[in-house]
Amino acid sequence: MTEDFREENNPRTVDKVGEGTKIIPSPENKDHERKLVEAAQNGDTKAFGQLIRLHQKKLFRYIYGLTGSFDQTEDIVQETFIKAWKALKRFHPEYAFYPWLATIARNSAYNLVNREEKKESLDKIQERGYDPVSQELGPLEKLLDDESRKRFYRALKALPVKYRSVFVLRHFENKSYEEIASFLNIPPGTVDSRLFRARQMLMEALKDLL
Template structure:
């Protein structure tokens, strides 16, 4: 949309033309969803906050002048909507689960994404809806290091305002002055808050992600590792499972699906502990047949698991595992229950 056409569309929208307003905002819907998702960690809540953003924008449309600042105006509304939501619905304090089963002292390493019970995965197919060049700068906005689960989980340890500062400054590339204006704060307080946020992120990010700098394209390698992972599980081959895992690998199981309900998350750390934990599931007396379907989430390989009980002909949705691949091996597996299948367009049964 050229500047003249946008000016005319803005004028119609300000006059109450809902179709014109929809034309202006809908092209930004997916990137605003990703922004809210980074702030909240929840795919479902982010969807609600995008709708709240558009409602607020509609109500305040008469005060907007249009032009090149339209996208930034929407981001201001979305950020404040997320901050208001987090103020009304504060997250429970994140702490180590009493159900951990680990091979190391958990205090010596960052907690896995599973330690954030409201965290949900984000389907890659939806990220593709963001037009190339729309995000500014596009390469930073959708950099793998700022959308993968480890980053999203670490962000959840920040206060809401620190999240906003970090995401606006380090992910979206806003200036300290622009961020201060949005938050109604001074430039000095934004710089100070950003420094504290970065220190907290360094505590909760894996060492290889401390600066979340762009990594080389490893898509082919990740797909090959995911195939090895799927093959080992479907054959119930403990030795093959061990060969695809790093020695210090982690597996985390979400307690609920991105909400505050359900049991606490549980995780296993170390290749030997993981193989021992999975052995009864794969070939114990109560083992079930598995069918695994590859997909992608958070720019990482993922596997949808379906199970079939003895005597049953169909395979029912069971869990979605997001894989973190490093140096040709699985470094971490974060498991979500089947409630997330719908967002990925996955069926309830095969």
């Protein structure tokens, strides 16, 4: 079941790849990454392979946090790198690569959600609270070698999507309240309250780990 992590259609996220996306300069390893990007732009597939290996985990975590579906996340991550390779010439290597990838991935996630038929209405999903079914991690279980990590992801997945998406954007992507608000089409004040609620729920679920 696909969960829609957005309030409503937001034109900003359906921009074509590499266009209209905000790119933030990378803080560290900038030179190394820039060299890889430049090499990849010149057709060096090995360099692009390194970029895949460098960013795929973080990207996966982000998209999984948004969709809550392992299979869809796998597809989106693959699709993201394929789109990035095709559009690489348009990317300016002076900027950080990951935010660009994340934007492509986020748009892909949104497009995927749009393509699929929803079995549940958005309202129902939004209002759904604790869902024992969603606690099943499926294939993700195999990627987590530690029981406490499994517990963390179960707790995250069990969050209602409106809280989870805000939490993921803030904690995994370090997005500001304004950026989150813009992406989710909600007021910044709502970001604040949802983030607070998400934290409270997670702290309750994981209190023995804190």
